[in-house]
Amino acid sequence: MRWGILGAAHFARTQMGPAIHAAKGAELVALATSSAEKAEGFQSFAPGLRVHRDYDALLADPGVDAVYIPLPNHLHVDWTVKALEAGKHVLCEKPIALQAAQIDRIIAARDASGKMAAEAFMIVHHPQFVRARELVRGGAIGRLRHVEVVFTYNNPDRANIRNKPETGGGGLPDIGVYAFGAARFVTGAEPVAVTHARVDYEGGVDVFAQVAADFGDFTYGAVVSTRMQPAQSILFHGDTGLVRLTSPFNANVYDMAELVLETEAGKRTHERWPAANHYVLQVEAFGAAAQGADYACPLEFSRGTQAMMDMVFAAAGNR
Structure with a gap:
């Protein structure tokens, strides 16, 4: 499974990025960030990483199968749905939503896309x-x-x-x-x-x-x-x-x-x-x-x- 990460969050760089890199059957291939300096932190352990300057570009990347989302909490629902609609599997940081009813929208998008979607409740x-x-x-x-x-x-x-x-x-x-x-x-x-x-x-x-x-x-x-x-x-x-x-x-x-x-x-x-x-x-x-x-x-x-x-x-x- 080829993974991309939306945003160069500190936690993504120190924990989840290395975890994706270390996991069996997984490969970290892409990152969306406009900061070359932040991208370097990921490239230090994933040197072949493709860097996209915005989130939509990463979602359009045909070489990405799954997306990890470590964005601020209020952005989780929208970007999880967008990623599913782009045909990607999605692992989104917790809380995946700020109210239970919001998760219904994600469930509907998951079912419509046929892709895997989950909260990162590790x-x-x-x-x-x-x-x-x-x-x-x-x-x-x-x-x-x-x-x-x-x-x-x-x-x-x-x-x-x-x-x-x-x-x-x-x-x-x-x-x-x-x-x-x-x-x-x-x-x-x-x-x-x-x-x-x-x-x-x-x-x-x-x-x-x-x-x-x-x-x-x-x-x-x-x-x-x-x-x-x-x-x-x-x-x-x-x-x-x-x-x-x-x-x-x-x-x-x-x-x-x-x-x-x-x-x-x-x-x-x-x-x-x-x-x-x-x-x-x-x-x-x-x-x-x-x-x-x-x-x-x-x-x-x-x-x-x-x-x-x-x-x-x-x-x-x-x-």
């Missing part, structure tokens, strides 16, 4: 999440009673795009998608109601959220913030055991990816994945899905996560 491709789902759904911790998620980091830079309301910034769009989607992926359950939501704002973007939700068979709690000391963890707490992921979202960056299983007999086991790269695994899984394989997080899954986020904003009542 964590579900990491073996720690595959294992957590296997344990929780398989009854290893008995009846699941509660899920607790923490994902925080500190980014007070007002010039950063994540702190700009006009481009769809905010903590929940940036990392809330992980806090909500992770619980849905592992459990296979959907929220019945958001029972509590406190959302604090600075400069027009949310910077702190405390959320409680009812998933029917279990309760859920989360803290998401872009103004706190970095921390991340997920706890799946059952009546006869628990599963804890200690570095669920930035595996082997925040800390080593580790799953801890505790059972009622007092037994504790640790599983670690020091070498797994969820970005590379995501690209490989996407390529396989374009050939007909099942995909861990299709657009319908992403719509469910965004629907939960919409519920949180509605419950907070101050968006």
Whole structure:
């Protein structure tokens, strides 16, 4: 699969570009940017890269099969649809949309084009999440009673795009998608109601959220913030055991990816994945899905996560 990237984002240069380059069955062949200096950063690991000066030119490139979109959040829907209409497979950064209903437009474009389209929700491709789902759904911790998620980091830079309301910034769009989607992926359950939501704002973007939700068979709690000391963890707490992921979202960056299983007999086991790269695994899984394989997080899954986020904003009542 020959890949092109729309825009020379820092994350694309440091993470996804190298991941595409490293993935089996994938080749990074094109980049759209008007900055020769930014293009050099990609050409350092992909020297044969074709550089297009605008996004439309890349979409018109017959040598590109798939497009990765790391553009600002408010541009995701339009450019994902444009890329699908141009006959490209599309992997778009999260959040793929800012409201659940917007994803319906992408689903329609995907179905009309016959191409693969997905949100870059990379964590579900990491073996720690595959294992957590296997344990929780398989009854290893008995009846699941509660899920607790923490994902925080500190980014007070007002010039950063994540702190700009006009481009769809905010903590929940940036990392809330992980806090909500992770619980849905592992459990296979959907929220019945958001029972509590406190959302604090600075400069027009949310910077702190405390959320409680009812998933029917279990309760859920989360803290998401872009103004706190970095921390991340997920706890799946059952009546006869628990599963804890200690570095669920930035595996082997925040800390080593580790799953801890505790059972009622007092037994504790640790599983670690020091070498797994969820970005590379995501690209490989996407390529396989374009050939007909099942995909861990299709657009319908992403719509469910965004629907939960919409519920949180509605419950907070101050968006």
